[in-house]
Amino acid sequence: MSDPVGYDLEDGIATLTLDNGKVNAVSHEVIQAFHAGLDQAEADQAVVLITGTPGILSGGYDLKVMTAGPEQAIGLVAAGSALARRMLAHPFPIVVACTGHAVAKGAFILLSADHRIGVDGPFRIGLNEVQIGMTMHHVGIELARDRLRRSYFNRSVINAEMFDPEEAVTAGFLDAVVAPDDLVPAARAVAGQLLKLDMRAHATTKVKARRALLETLDWAIEEDKRHPL
Numbered sequence: 001m002s003d004p005v006g007y008d009l010e011d012g013i014a015t016l017t018l019d020n021g022k023v024n025a026v027s028h029e030v031i032q033a034f035h036a037g038l039d040q041a042e043a044d045q046a047v048v049l050i051t052g053t054p055g056i057l058s059g060g061y062d063l064k065v066m067t068a069g070p071e072q073a074i075g076l077v078a079a080g081s082a083l084a085r086r087m088l089a090h091p092f093p094i095v096v097a098c099t100g101h102a103v104a105k106g107a108f109i110l111l112s113a114d115h116r117i118g119v120d121g122p123f124r125i126g127l128n129e130v131q132i133g134m135t136m137h138h139v140g141i142e143l144a145r146d147r148l149r150r151s152y153f154n155r156s157v158i159n160a161e162m163f164d165p166e167e168a169v170t171a172g173f174l175d176a177v178v179a180p181d182d183l184v185p186a187a188r189a190v191a192g193q194l195l196k197l198d199m200r201a202h203a204t205t206k207v208k209a210r211r212a213l214l215e216t217l218d219w220a221i222e223e224d225k226r227h228p229l
Contacts, residue, residue, distance in 0.1 A: 003033055007041075014047070023056060023060075024052050031079045042092065059106060077224070082221070094112075095191045097117055117176050126173070127156050127160060131160035
């Protein structure tokens with residue numbers, strides 16, 4: 001079985017490509033592969049570029065696990081929360097090249113990165129948990145509260161509203177939208193600019209700037225253990 005998250009290092013940029021079936025479902029195996037990719041990128045002292053397959057970054061958590069039972073669902077969400085927390089404190093910049101749809105955990109990947117570029121097209125981006133009968137977990141609420149524009153927080157978290165790529169920029173899920181053919185060059189250009197940063201200063205400043213969020217997420221992770229989905 002192929003690795004669900006590929007790793008490619010070129011010119012100081014480590015590309016992690018999520019390729020796990022039709023909707024790029026996020027499973028335990030995917031999360032473990034992301035951790036391995038981040039470990040390798042850190043060892044390589046590389047800027048991270050996360051991307052998906054044509055038309056989709058990710059449709060969210062693996063529904064086979066999420067519907068297998070409460071313990072399985074809680075365990076997968078907890079693992080995903082730990083990954084988001086790690087991404088937010090990663091010592092090297094993380095760029096996401098969003099290849100299309102980004103739903104639920106796919107959208108949280110966007111909210112856990114330092115710079116996000118999407119593609120123009122009939123794609124939907126957002127948090128659909130409430131729409132599909134899931135109570136939003138504390139980590140998801142706090143991450144959205146911090147990274148989304150205030151006027152879009154309730155619309156996204158409570159109303160499960162989905163957005164096209166252009167409005168996803170306004171909401172705070174993306175930083176820019178480009179034509180599909182321009183996505184990889186644009187993302188690599190941003191990553192290349194970020195390579196010029198002093199990485200010690202970047203890592204220290206990132207943690208200082210996000211200290212309140214990281215502390216809140218630590219609380220939220222524990223709260224989700226006490227009061228699960």
